[in-house]
Amino acid sequence: MQIVIQGGRVIDPAHHIDTVADLFIADGKIAGLGQSPAGFIPEQVIDARHQVVCPGLIDLCARLREPGQEHKATIASETRAAAAGGITTLVCPPDTDPPIDEPSVIEWIRRRAKAAGQARVLTLGALTHRLRGERLAEMAALKEAGCVGVSDGGQPIGNSRVLRRALEYAATFDLTVFLTPLDPELSHGLAHEGQVATRMGLPGIPAAAETGRIARDLELVRDLGVRVHFGRLSSARSVELIIRARAEGLPVSADVAVHHLHLTEMDLVGFDSRCHVCPPLRSLRDKDALRAGLVSGAVSAICSDHQPHESDAKQAPFGDTEPGISGLDTLLGLSLRLTRDGVLPLTTVIERLTCGPARVLGLDRGHLGVGAMADVCVFDAEAEGLLESTMLRSRGQNSPFIGWALPGRVTQTLLEGRVVYAREG
Amino acid sequence: MSATHFQLDAQGRLQHFLTIEGLTCRHLTEILDIAESLHGVAERRVKKLPTLHGKTVVNLFFEASTRTRTTFELAAKRLSADVLTLNIATSSAVKGESLLDTLRNIEAMQCDMFVVRHSQSGAAEFIARHVKPHIAVLNAGDGRHAHPTQAMLDVFTIRRHKPDFPSLRVAIVGDILHSRVARSLIHALSILGTGDIRVIAPRTLLPAQVENLGVRVFHHLPEGLRDVDVVVMLRLQRERMEGALLPSEQEFFQQYGLTEERLALAHPDAIVMHPGPINRGVEIDSRVADGPRSVILEQVTNGIAVRMAIMSITLGHHARPVGEEV
Numbered sequence: 001m002q003i004v005i006q007g008g009r010v011i012d013p014a015h016h017i018d019t020v021a022d023l024f025i026a027d028g029k030i031a032g033l034g035q036s037p038a039g040f041i042p043e044q045v046i047d048a049r050h051q052v053v054c055p056g057l058i059d060l061c062a063r064l065r066e067p068g069q070e071h072k073a074t075i076a077s078e079t080r081a082a083a084a085g086g087i088t089t090l091v092c093p094p095d096t097d098p099p100i101d102e103p104s105v106i107e108w109i110r111r112r113a114k115a116a117g118q119a120r121v122l123t124l125g126a127l128t129h130r131l132r133g134e135r136l137a138e139m140a141a142l143k144e145a146g147c148v149g150v151s152d153g154g155q156p157i158g159n160s161r162v163l164r165r166a167l168e169y170a171a172t173f174d175l176t177v178f179l180t181p182l183d184p185e186l187s188h189g190l191a192h193e194g195q196v197a198t199r200m201g202l203p204g205i206p207a208a209a210e211t212g213r214i215a216r217d218l219e220l221v222r223d224l225g226v227r228v229h230f231g232r233l234s235s236a237r238s239v240e241l242i243i244r245a246r247a248e249g250l251p252v253s254a255d256v257a258v259h260h261l262h263l264t265e266m267d268l269v270g271f272d273s274r275c276h277v278c279p280p281l282r283s284l285r286d287k288d289a290l291r292a293g294l295v296s297g298a299v300s301a302i303c304s305d306h307q308p309h310e311s312d313a314k315q316a317p318f319g320d321t322e323p324g325i326s327g328l329d330t331l332l333g334l335s336l337r338l339t340r341d342g343v344l345p346l347t348t349v350i351e352r353l354t355c356g357p358a359r360v361l362g363l364d365r366g367h368l369g370v371g372a373m374a375d376v377c378v379f380d381a382e383a384e385g386l387l388e389s390t391m392l393r394s395r396g397q398n399s400p401f402i403g404w405a406l407p408g409r410v411t412q413t414l415l416e417g418r419v420v421y422a423r424e425g
Numbered sequence: 426m427s428a429t430h431f432q433l434d435a436q437g438r439l440q441h442f443l444t445i446e447g448l449t450c451r452h453l454t455e456i457l458d459i460a461e462s463l464h465g466v467a468e469r470r471v472k473k474l475p476t477l478h479g480k481t482v483v484n485l486f487f488e489a490s491t492r493t494r495t496t497f498e499l500a501a502k503r504l505s506a507d508v509l510t511l512n513i514a515t516s517s518a519v520k521g522e523s524l525l526d527t528l529r530n531i532e533a534m535q536c537d538m539f540v541v542r543h544s545q546s547g548a549a550e551f552i553a554r555h556v557k558p559h560i561a562v563l564n565a566g567d568g569r570h571a572h573p574t575q576a577m578l579d580v581f582t583i584r585r586h587k588p589d590f591p592s593l594r595v596a597i598v599g600d601i602l603h604s605r606v607a608r609s610l611i612h613a614l615s616i617l618g619t620g621d622i623r624v625i626a627p628r629t630l631l632p633a634q635v636e637n638l639g640v641r642v643f644h645h646l647p648e649g650l651r652d653v654d655v656v657v658m659l660r661l662q663r664e665r666m667e668g669a670l671l672p673s674e675q676e677f678f679q680q681y682g683l684t685e686e687r688l689a690l691a692h693p694d695a696i697v698m699h700p701g702p703i704n705r706g707v708e709i710d711s712r713v714a715d716g717p718r719s720v721i722l723e724q725v726t727n728g729i730a731v732r733m734a735i736m737s738i739t740l741g742h743h744a745r746p747v748g749e750e751v
Contacts, residue, residue, distance in 0.1 A: 190546075193633045194633050194634060195633065195634040195637045197632070197633065198632040198633055198634055198635055198637070198638070199446065199608070199638070200546055200547065200570055201546040201567075201568050201569030201570030201571065201605055201608055202546050202547075202568075202569070202570075203569070204632070204633055206633075270431070270550070271546070271547030271550055271551060312523060315523070315525055316523070316524055316525075316545075316551065317524070317543060317545035317546070317547050317548035317551045317567070317568075318545065318546060318547040318551075319545040319546060319547070319568065320524070320545055
């Protein structure tokens with residue numbers, strides 16, 4: 001299959017390209033930019049005039065709820081939502097049921113994703129057996145089965161000795177370790193510890209629950225030289241710690257969930273359970289620091305932290321609801337809002353959604369170089385519309401962004417040179 | 426939309442009673458004035474008014490309570506309502522029925538008012554947002570968030586003894602962190618223009634940035650009690666020791682317990698309050714609890730009139746005792 005995407009503004013941050021040109025795709029790979037490759041006869045022409053053509057988005061953290069919680073969502077339902085949102089690669093953390101702590105689960109997820117055929121699903125293996133933080137998982141076998149890293153799966157390891165050994169063992173097999181920086185004993189609360197939580201009578205989670213863990217983990221990294229990625233920073237001080245560690249040359253990186261770039265503790269007022277997330281939404285100052293970290297590059301990637309829920313999971317008093325936001329549908333729109341708000345130039349936003357996360361994964365993805373896998377997102381950057389609940393493709397309708405004006409409208413998504421989403425009309 | 430505005434209708438009248446935060450001095454004064462006029466009803470031979478005749482009030486208690494539940498029951502009965510009390514902590518919630526399902530079922534019984542107590546902050550507002558529009562919801566305590574009828578009966582009691590709020594010094598002592606009573610009382614006192622509101626507690630029992638609620642923070646009891654007109658003691662739950670918030674009841678009593686000697690530091694005619702149930706020898710010495718300055722039992726009595734007032738206001742009837750007829 002040979003496809004040409006014509007006349008779009010091609011933005012490929014990995015190669016510092018931002019130009020209006022045709023993009024040529026053959027046999028699932030990028031075949032050329034600008035000049036038609038020799039002997040290229042397009043079977044399909046995609047008109048991308050007045051639109052942006054960029055690498056397909058890579059989302060470092062998306063819960064697809066399968067296996068184990070199919071009443072919330074499935075790999076098929078969520079990869080369809082991803083494709084409609086311009087996301088071509090999803091990284092699935094290991095806290096499925098059963099957890100991703102043995103090769104058969106990785107194989108099973110891969111088969112399900114392949115059958116759905118809408119997006120590439122990569123897996124993170126478990127650091128410890130059953131994610132219990134006691135015994136090591138069989139990381140070598142998990143790596144052979146294809147996991148792209150290992151992780152605590154959102155259940156931080158309390159025992160420092162176990163964590164240190166897990167890091168060392170992972171490093172033996174050159175695996176990047178994805179950690180959730182939250183001290184389990186300090187994170188029993190429901191909201192950022194501050195005046196909003198005080199007024200609402202919600203138990204607080206101090207910023208130190210996050211920064212304390214990061215500070216300790218950085219010391220372990222310094223000792224062991226293992227690559228560590230911190231997922232979902234929520235506080236200003238965490239960004240400072242990462243900046244300092246990177247300046248010292250430690251092999252660490254970090255991402256931020258897109259909702260932390262837009263919401264704060266104030267959004268909890270009225271006990272809005274859709275804003276119940278973990279780590280919690282923090283202060284305005286924290287939000288600004290996370291944005292600044294994204295600008296400076298201290299934060300390498302924006303992710304959706306997608307957590308779809310059935311409606312019952314959010315229909316209860318705040319503390320009885322499950323945390324998490326359904327984020328695949330809004331990842332691109334909320335990221336583009338940063339450009340509209342003058343926080344980040346468009347090319348940088350795309351960088352943090354494509355080659356930024358690819359670098360964290362150590363994968364040759366997220367760019368449009370000749371020979372690269374043709375994962376492409378085409379969107380109209382000028383279009384802007386109010387988000388309505390009927391527009392959400394994810395099974396999870398738990399989004400606090402309904403009613404928000406979101407820029408950007410995905411018109412085509414290509415996965416390995418195959419159109420997996422084309423906007424109608 | 427916040428609870429503050431949600432509990433008011435378009436004309437700014439109370440349709441639910443969920444929190445004190447955001448109400449105006451006029452709302453509070455109206456409640457206090459009506460409660461004052463109802464206060465005498467209990468002294469009569471027939472302790473009833475026809476105000477809520479034909480109305481059904483359901484007490485939904487998802488958390489154990491004796492005092493609050495009983496006074497709500499009495500208040501509703503004295504207004505001639507039919508009253509049903511459900512202790513849901515021990516019924517359907519245990520069988521796995523969701524809160525919304527429980528609500529729908531009770532709603533189907535054609536009720537007019539829900540009085541709700543729940544262990545989760547925001548539960549009363551959640552219920553108010555999900556019931557049919559004609560049902561009024563009264564918050565009888567939600568998690569650590571609010572206990573607005575308790576706050577109203579507290580300021581009612583204070584006003585009967587010391588009506589000039591701007592000149593008052595009020596100290597709230599003990600476990601502020603877990604206390605919905607403290608949060609609601611602080612809001613009520615500020616709205617009424619109280620000159621000096623103090624909280625006295627060790628740092629482990631104070632919520633973050635509590636000073637932003639408009640209070641002065643003291644860690645040393647004798648210093649905080651100096652010249653105050655009202656001392657409000659809070660109940661200390663025993664489980665606070667396990668949570669590593671305090672070393673022992675003995676040490677707490679030594680540092681923060683109200684004794685006659687310490688009370689002597691307050692204004693000579695200071696009153697002592699407590700929302701109950703009291704832990705004698707933990708937060709308050711028996712001689713103070715039973716002493717001449719204690720208005721603790723008066724608070725219980727006043728709770729009935731105040732709750733009658735709030736019930737009649739939220740259901741849109743302004744109860745005034747007229748004759749003795751029922």
